[in-house]
Amino acid sequence: MNIAPYLLLAGFLFSLGLIGALTRRSAILVFLSVELMLNSGNLVFLAFARALQDTGGAVMVLFILALSAAEAAVGTAIIVAFIRKRGTAEIDAANLMRW
Amino acid sequence: MAFFIAFVFFAVAAFVSSLFLIFHPKTIPASLGMVGVMVSLSGVFALLHFPFLSFIQVILYAGAVIVMAVYLVMSQGxxxxxxxxxxxxxxxxxxxxxxxxxxxxxxxxRSSFAPLEKAEESLGSLGELGMELIANYLVPFEILSVILVAAMVGAVVLSKRSAE
Known part of the structure; x- marks a missing residue:
């Protein structure tokens, strides 16, 4: 078995996350879909780290995990502030800078 | 062969639960779909010989991030x-x-990948990961700690009620 199935799984998850991020209505689920896309990136990193027997890829994944934890904290705070301001978490309500 | 069967199992689980995340009309079941994706992805990480990262994946995503999302839904209704x-x-x-x-x-x-060799014993182990972090990635590590502090302060400031 080589790493192609892992990479294909990552691609599928990434495109599903893309669909979710672009079509979901609630900001929370858009945020979770973005996390799904991040995680498929993690999977690619780990697949290549395993293939090349190099721990560097795993260190990258560790960084990405820490960053997404920070992102989760700030994202939650932003959504809370947004709900206070607009009374809803629907992403359509964020139209102040709409083109 | 056993590896491949386990991989197919985890991959199908991840796929199905990400369909939940994308198409379920309610927010809480969709977040539970996200939990399913994360748990099965951590299984895939373990198959790739990274047990520590799969552990962290479950704690961080299936634990922390999803709890935040569910907290948001429940508190804000x-x-x-x-x-x-x-x-x-x-x-x-x-x-x-x-x-x-x-x-x-x-x-x-189209590209051809060599079949996976047997993983070295040290690959992905906690000690090796720590050594790599300290030896080769020290500056990003320190920057990351600054980023985490900034995120913490930012989250507190953002979610504080303004005094109007």
Missing amino acids: FEERGKEAAISQAFFSYALSVIFLFLYSKVIL
Whole structure:
């Protein structure tokens, strides 16, 4: 078995996350879909780290995990502030800078 | 062979639960779909010989991130109001991801990867990871700690009620 199935799984998850991020209505689920896309990136990193027997890829994944934890904290705070301001978490309500 | 069966199991689980995340009309079941994706992805990480990262994946995603999302839904009482995305929007996003998936899988299927060798014992172990972190990635590590502090302060400031 080589790493192609892992990479294909990552691609599928990434495109599903893309669909979710672009079509979901609630900001929370858009945020979770973005996390799904991040995680498929993690999977690619780990697949290549395993293939090349190099721990560097795993260190990258560790960084990405820490960053997404920070992102989760700030994202939650932003959504809370947004709900206070607009009374809803629907992403359509964020139209102040709409083109 | 056993590896491949386990991989197929985890992959199908991840796929199905990400369909939950994308298509379920209610927010909480969709977040539970996200939990399913994360748990099965951590299984895939373990198959790739990274037990520590799969452990962290479960704690961080299935634990922390999902708890935050569910907390948001429960405290703010928000529920998606069944309104679908506009047709043009949905069509655009589907087209974009199908094009991406087509090109990506074409690249993957055309290139030839060597079969995986047996993993070295030290690969992905906690000690090796720590050594790599301190020896080769010290500056990013320190920057990361600054980023975490900034995120913490930012979250507190953002979610504080302004004094108007």
